[in-house]
Structure formats: C-alpha cells, structure tokens
Amino acid sequence: RLLPKAVTEFHNAYSGVEIRIVEGSHAELIEPLRDGELDLLVGALREPGPGEDVQQKLLFEDHPVVIGRYDHPLRGQHNDLETLASYPWTIAAPGTPLRMRWEQMFQAAGIGCPDVPIECGSVITIRQILLESDFLTLLSPDQVAVELEADWLSTIGGPPEGLHRTIGVTTRSGWMPTGMQQDFMQILEKAAIS
Incomplete structure (x- = not known):
C-alpha cells in the first residue's frame, strides 16, 4: 500500500509529471539505479548494504x-x-x-x-x-x-517472534534530487508512518 499511496498523492500534486514504476528483484534493479536509469528503489533494505556507491534510508519495520x-x-x-x-x-x-x-x-x-x-x-x-x-x-x-x-x-x-524486515529507500550515494523528487521523498516518508 505504501508506494501506490505515495504515487497517487504525488500525482495529485504534479499531475503533469510522468511516473515510471519498474518492478523487479533487487538484483535486477540495483544496476539500473547505479547507472542512473532509476532514481530510487523502494523495498526491503539489504544487510549489509549493497555497496558504498548507494545509500539506504529506513522507512518502517515490516512484520x-x-x-x-x-x-x-x-x-x-x-x-x-x-x-x-x-x-x-x-x-x-x-x-x-x-x-x-x-x-x-x-x-x-x-x-x-x-x-x-x-x-x-x-x-x-x-x-x-x-x-x-x-x-x-x-x-x-x-x-x-x-x-x-x-x-x-x-x-x-502471526508474526513470528523477532521476525521483521526493514523497508526503505535506496538511492545512489551523493544523489542530488530535484525539488519534485524531494517532494516525492517527503510524501513517501509521510505515507510510511500513516
């Protein structure tokens, strides 16, 4: 529910902007992220992180x-x-x-x-x-x-005791988001806590 909620709210604010959602496994999407073909990944964070060239940010704990x-x-x-x-x-x-x-x-x-x-x-x-x-x-x-x-x-x-995974956003290290991308990140963070 997180991504559809955030994307819908973002689209309402920026109806003229095209949004492209690409589904796939982390292994399939990490290289396009590194190459700049994708702006960010939303999903389960990796432990340890996938490398120094990307950074991960926690959104919420999933059970x-x-x-x-x-x-x-x-x-x-x-x-x-x-x-x-x-x-x-x-x-x-x-x-x-x-x-x-x-x-x-x-x-x-x-x-x-x-x-x-x-x-x-x-x-x-x-x-x-x-x-x-x-x-x-x-x-x-x-x-x-x-x-x-x-x-x-x-x-x-129910959730087995102690079983959880961390859901978050992965971006390139040093990524400089545009104003609209920053707005999307804020909407996504807000959706994660609601």
Missing part, C-alpha cells in the same frame, strides 16, 4: 505473517512451526531478506526449513498459488490487504 488461502486446513488453529513446516511453501529466492528471515524462523526453533517447491517473489503469482492449493507463504499483511479483506486469503500464523 511478515504466515498466509494461506481462506479455507486452509490450518486456519483458525494454534499452529507451531513443526506443523507449518509440514506444508508446502512458496517464498522468494535464497539471499532475499524475506527468505533469510523465513529460514531464520525455522532454524531458531531447531527445525529444518521446509521444502520450497515453488520459489517466487511475485505477490500476484503467490496469491494465485495460495488460492488454489495448501501452500503457505510469509508476507507482509499490507502486500495482500485486499485479499485478506475479501476473505480470499487468511493469516495462518
């Missing part, structure tokens, strides 16, 4: 939850990690912040990570997989808020 379809067999139950590990999972590729947190969630409990028959970083694709199967995933509730409100998907487990 992902376990998500499944609305009529998933585990819905409404108190589910421990061993039970969750007995179901198939779809989650982002190794090395991404969400995948690392997911692995840590099981490792901290002394449980081997479940199989991930489908690696996927696309929320739209994950949503469809969940709707048509017993798969589970770990996502921010904001990423599937509409699906949760429509009772298509359900929270199967």
Whole structure:
C-alpha cells in the first residue's frame, strides 16, 4: 500500500509529471539505479548494504505473517512451526531478506526449513498459488490487504517472534534530487508512518 499511496498523492500534486514504476528483484534493479536509469528503489533494505556507491534510508519495520488461502486446513488453529513446516511453501529466492528471515524462523526453533517447491517473489503469482492449493507463504499483511479483506486469503500464523524486515529507500550515494523528487521523498516518508 505504501508506494501506490505515495504515487497517487504525488500525482495529485504534479499531475503533469510522468511516473515510471519498474518492478523487479533487487538484483535486477540495483544496476539500473547505479547507472542512473532509476532514481530510487523502494523495498526491503539489504544487510549489509549493497555497496558504498548507494545509500539506504529506513522507512518502517515490516512484520511478515504466515498466509494461506481462506479455507486452509490450518486456519483458525494454534499452529507451531513443526506443523507449518509440514506444508508446502512458496517464498522468494535464497539471499532475499524475506527468505533469510523465513529460514531464520525455522532454524531458531531447531527445525529444518521446509521444502520450497515453488520459489517466487511475485505477490500476484503467490496469491494465485495460495488460492488454489495448501501452500503457505510469509508476507507482509499490507502486500495482500485486499485479499485478506475479501476473505480470499487468511493469516495462518502471526508474526513470528523477532521476525521483521526493514523497508526503505535506496538511492545512489551523493544523489542530488530535484525539488519534485524531494517532494516525492517527503510524501513517501509521510505515507510510511500513516
């Protein structure tokens, strides 16, 4: 919800300005950012940072939850990690912040990570997989808020203790934003706290 909210508010203030949103993995987008093809990245920040030529700024802490379809067999139950590990999972590729947190969630409990028959970083694709199967995933509730409100998907487990990821903005070091870009950054920061 963060980026659409900020982009809509920015567009209302600067209706004549074209906005281009490019989706992709961090690995796909970091070089275009470094080359100046993109102004900024919004998403999970990397630890450690991706290099001295870029800088990261925190917007908020995200607390992902376990998500499944609305009529998933585990819905409404108190589910421990061993039970969750007995179901198939779809989650982002190794090395991404969400995948690392997911692995840590099981490792901290002394449980081997479940199989991930489908690696996927696309929320739209994950949503469809969940709707048509017993798969589970770990996502921010904001990423599937509409699906949760429509009772298509359900929270199967709350945020595991201590599990969070940092969402923020990545820019080139020394980036000198224009006045409009500064306004967008302020709108984005305001949207992150509302």
